[in-house]
Amino acid sequence: MERILIVEDDIIMGGGIKLFLESKGYEAVLSENLSQAEKMLESTFSLILLDINLPDGSGYDFCREIRKQCLTPVIFLTANDTEENMIKGFQLGCDDYISKPFSVELLYQRIAAVLRRSGQKQSGERFEYRNLSVDFARMQAAVSGSPVRLSATEYRLLELLIRNKGQVLTRQQILEKIWDCDGNFIDENTLNVHIRRLRQKIENDPKNPQFIITVFGIGYTFGE
Amino acid sequence: MERILIVEDDIIMGGGIKLFLESKGYEAVLSENLSQAEKMLESTFSLILLDINLPDGSGYDFCREIRKQCLTPVIFLTANDTEENMIKGFQLGCDDYISKPFSVELLYQRIAAVLRRSGQKQSGERFEYRNLSVDFARMQAAVSGSPVRLSATEYRLLELLIRNKGQVLTRQQILEKIWDCDGNFIDENTLNVHIRRLRQKIENDPKNPQFIITVFGIGYTFGE
DNA sequence: TTCATTTGGCGCAAATCTCCCACAAATTGT
DNA sequence: ACAATTTGTGGGAGATTTGCGCCAAATGAA
Numbered sequence: 001m002e003r004i005l006i007v008e009d010d011i012i013m014g015g016g017i018k019l020f021l022e023s024k025g026y027e028a029v030l031s032e033n034l035s036q037a038e039k040m041l042e043s044t045f046s047l048i049l050l051d052i053n054l055p056d057g058s059g060y061d062f063c064r065e066i067r068k069q070c071l072t073p074v075i076f077l078t079a080n081d082t083e084e085n086m087i088k089g090f091q092l093g094c095d096d097y098i099s100k101p102f103s104v105e106l107l108y109q110r111i112a113a114v115l116r117r118s119g120q121k122q123s124g125e126r127f128e129y130r131n132l133s134v135d136f137a138r139m140q141a142a143v144s145g146s147p148v149r150l151s152a153t154e155y156r157l158l159e160l161l162i163r164n165k166g167q168v169l170t171r172q173q174i175l176e177k178i179w180d181c182d183g184n185f186i187d188e189n190t191l192n193v194h195i196r197r198l199r200q201k202i203e204n205d206p207k208n209p210q211f212i213i214t215v216f217g218i219g220y221t222f223g224e
Numbered sequence: 225m226e227r228i229l230i231v232e233d234d235i236i237m238g239g240g241i242k243l244f245l246e247s248k249g250y251e252a253v254l255s256e257n258l259s260q261a262e263k264m265l266e267s268t269f270s271l272i273l274l275d276i277n278l279p280d281g282s283g284y285d286f287c288r289e290i291r292k293q294c295l296t297p298v299i300f301l302t303a304n305d306t307e308e309n310m311i312k313g314f315q316l317g318c319d320d321y322i323s324k325p326f327s328v329e330l331l332y333q334r335i336a337a338v339l340r341r342s343g344q345k346q347s348g349e350r351f352e353y354r355n356l357s358v359d360f361a362r363m364q365a366a367v368s369g370s371p372v373r374l375s376a377t378e379y380r381l382l383e384l385l386i387r388n389k390g391q392v393l394t395r396q397q398i399l400e401k402i403w404d405c406d407g408n409f410i411d412e413n414t415l416n417v418h419i420r421r422l423r424q425k426i427e428n429d430p431k432n433p434q435f436i437i438t439v440f441g442i443g444y445t446f447g448e
Numbered sequence: 449t450t451c452a453t454t455t456g457g458c459g460c461a462a463a464t465c466t467c468c469c470a471c472a473a474a475t476t477g478t
Numbered sequence: 479a480c481a482a483t484t485t486g487t488g489g490g491a492g493a494t495t496t497g498c499g500c501c502a503a504a505t506g507a508a
């Protein structure tokens with residue numbers, strides 16, 4: 001079942017969207033402000049509909065917050081849709097940007113289009129590969145059954161690599177995803193360091209990694 | 225390298241988009257009508273920008289055609305954007321729908337957003353020829369099933385040749401594409417060396433190459 | 449505060465790739 | 479067949495990339 005989080009302070013609007021999405025077979029959760037929405041992020045959603053003008057802050061900031069934690073697709077909903085703002089939204093990594101007023105049917109189609117693309121990710125909550133297992137919901141990893149303490153950055157790095165298992169991620173891509181939107185302010189070497197620490201914690205033989213593979217001149221990849 | 229197919233009969237518009245996308249680092253191919261575009265589908269693209277009103281048919285039909293063949297993301301570009309049409313587009317499985325006039329910057333951001341999502345899953349983009357297979361997503365090549373370690377330059381060279389399979393690339397063209405400068409700063413022989421290395425790694429008999437064929441006096445080509 | 453943990457940075461070593469040189473082999477035109 | 483041009487080969491210097499140890503600044507909890 002696809003779970004959708006709606007962050008919208010206009011209760012009429014938010015409630016309407018919630019009912020409509022439920023009628024389409026989604027599970028919809030409504031949050032009227034950011035502090036409430038922040039708590040919601042504990043659980044996982046397939047997609048987040050995010051209003052921009054909220055009583056206790058900006059949707060943009062919340063989107064940044066989301067991206068630090070996970071890769072859940074985000075669609076912005078907004079009334080004031082200057083082009084500048086739309087571009088800003090996309091730069092924050094959103095997946096679509098819908099201006100009010102919009103028809104519910106179109107909203108539905110756009111949601112469906114985004115889910116179509118993002119829904120095909122690695123399964124849901126757990127990941128297993130050789131003697132490594134990761135519980136995405138709990139943000140915990142275990143090697144041969146015994147749990148491993150990962151820091152937040154290490155975990156995010158691992159999750160990013162696993163979710164793109166089989167694909168080579170360039171250093172630039174990783175920097176952009178894990179650190180800010182343009183990871184140019186961060187020393188490239190920092191990535192090496194975190195990779196190293198991650199390897200030391202999860203690899204059986206950190207000198208000959210089986211999980212996190214270096215692709216010289218490009219970046220890293222998970223798995224053979 | 226992301227390859228984008230633009231299907232647009234207005235040459236001014238199409239050419240402008242092509243140039244803009246190229247300036248953003250994409251490889252853009254322009255097709256002015258459907259019959260031409262249909263042939264283009266032989267090769268693979270990361271994304272297709274599709275105008276709806278075309279001289280020899282409707283973009284909707286072409287989108288249906290595309291979906292029969294593959295899952296390449298499609299973004300519709302159109303002037304007559306009744307909501308009904310947009311919904312129709314999404315039902316055909318498109319990924320976004322942009323109304324003219326639009327700013328190029330916004331186009332860029334929406335393209336980036338779609339590619340961001342679609343890039344994650346596609347372990348799909350593969351190339352097979354005799355006993356050679358190349359996985360573009362993983363940036364990996366394999367001969368008779370066993371993977372081959374290619375350096376970044378070697379891989380880019382191979383990808384370039386494969387993406388232009390059947391046509392001869394002059395040394396000059398290759399130098400420009402791989403060493404993006406005018407290719408004059410680089411010793412011509414360097415290309416020979418990389419070609420050799422690549423052959424040693426992927427050819428069954430490097431002395432009698434089957435994949436990377438020398439066209440004496442011109443350059444190289446992939447395949448017979 | 450103090451202590452522990454996380455995070456990011458620096459410098460050097462090791463690994464690896466890129467590129468060039470000189471010469472050999474192949475191809476083409478006459 | 480011969481000379482001129484183009485392409486292939488082996489080796490090696492130099493540059494780039496990555497790994498690693500150590501340290502300092504932030505962060506957070508007791």
